[in-house]
Amino acid sequence: MDLRSVFYANCILGNDEHEAVLEITQSPHRFLFLQDTIVAFTGGGLQPQLKNQLLPLYQPVFIPADAMIECKQQTPGFRLYMVVAGGFKADEFLNSHSTDLPVKAGGHHGRPLKKEDLLQIKNHLTGVQKNLFAILKSGAAIKLNIQPPVFTTNTIRVIHGIEWNYLNDLSKEIIASAKFKVSPQSNRMGYRLKGEALETDQSCEIISSAVTQGTVQLTASGEMIVLMADAQTVGGYPRIAQVCTVDLPVLAQKKPGDEIQFQFISLQEAEELYLSDIEQLNTIKQTLQQLYAG
Amino acid sequence: MQEIQIIPFSECAVLLSFGNTVDISIHEKLMLAKKVIEDNRFIGFIETVPAYNSLTVFYNPAEIKKTAGTISSSVIHQVKQLLETTQQSAVQKSSSSTVSIPVCYDEEYGIDLAELSSQLNLSTKEIIDLHTKQPYKVFMLGFTPGFPYMGILDDRLFSKRKAQPRISVAPGSVAIAGNQTGIYPLSTPGGWNIIGRTPVKLFDTKKENPFLLKAGDSIQFTSITKKEYEDWLVR
16 A cells, blocks of 8 residues: 555665565564564554564564564554565465455465464575675664655645536535545545535536546545555546545555545646655665665 | 547546547447557556546656656647547457346345335336346446446436445445446445346456456346356356
């Protein structure tokens, strides 16, 4: 869901940026490591710890064999990402290692992890990763000076959707100024928002047409649904807004009960944000590559 | 190709609009445009999503060469030019087939039949007869993998979507909404009116091609009894 955190996690360990990672939410989790491993944690929601020692996020961390990592203490955000050097071995489905829960495919047998599942590392360590491994195992510290991405803001930037003009004038004002709460009836397919109901001047149905991650749909009851990572490809509700790609990771870190507020920007601004974000991510990737190579 | 409006969808997509009706000839025109764009991919092109009367083109903004005020308008210009300069006659249509789909319309599965019956002023039997009397065209797959959007329904079956979508519907549920009919292949949320259930699998991850249907196919629903439905499942 939070692709930016996934990107950071893989870059920090010198993995290919598309290696499979674990997305960890809510309840306590424990992971027993069967061999010496280097891991990285990014995102938020939970604080990983080794015995009583809190593990840093956004840093490469050495975990010795037989150690148990626990993630139970809650922190701001909703999704913690764990990646291992070499990446996790995962089932591939439709050119992806992601778990598709409704379809039951990809990832680890197409389902959430359960007690006593055994995860494996996919690739042999690269030269760079072997170096990193040796340094960390010797007890020397590597401290990366990485500014973690900010996801605590409540502001989600959006542009007008294809059916923006379905909204009546009052509702156009409400959506741009009111706060909306992420409903408990939310999942990886979509976040339902609770708040003041929005109204249209015309029928609240369209002839089914494309939707994608970030599309804000208006249901007939006046409630909004923001489509997320497991979104469908078409839908029949008016698309009143579209979340900017750069703010999708921020939204992914919101949990049921969290409040958000939409800020409308122009298409041109959205494009500029998109390009500068890509540039920033590339810079981080290159800086880390140079650091590890040097 | 005239009468196509191209508008921004997001900072990563533009939408080609082919008017405001569900019509088989419009759909054919749209599928032609899809083929033209896919056969002449521009740099940064990712994929297209066809629907009844719209075709959405996704791209990577970082790879688009900016020739106008915004990246979006540059893509729009490029797609327009492509469609204007390509001879429609040079594009070949792809083949399609007719598939028979058995449906059990028992009220145990057709959980919205009673409500529809009063809403549409038709008996349950009339609804079933109207639904099975003609073949339908598969306009697109979407919503969930393998969900076929089919039409066009008899006017007498025109119904509204449910105001509050169900959180979860049973796989194989056959449903109607507006002048469309469809089948939920998986247990997902759904806002359409459910009138029956098919034992046929529309999406099977174990198959090399997981999809039973594709856009452009014709299908024919046939009514089966509850016993036939159950027998089919254990086959």
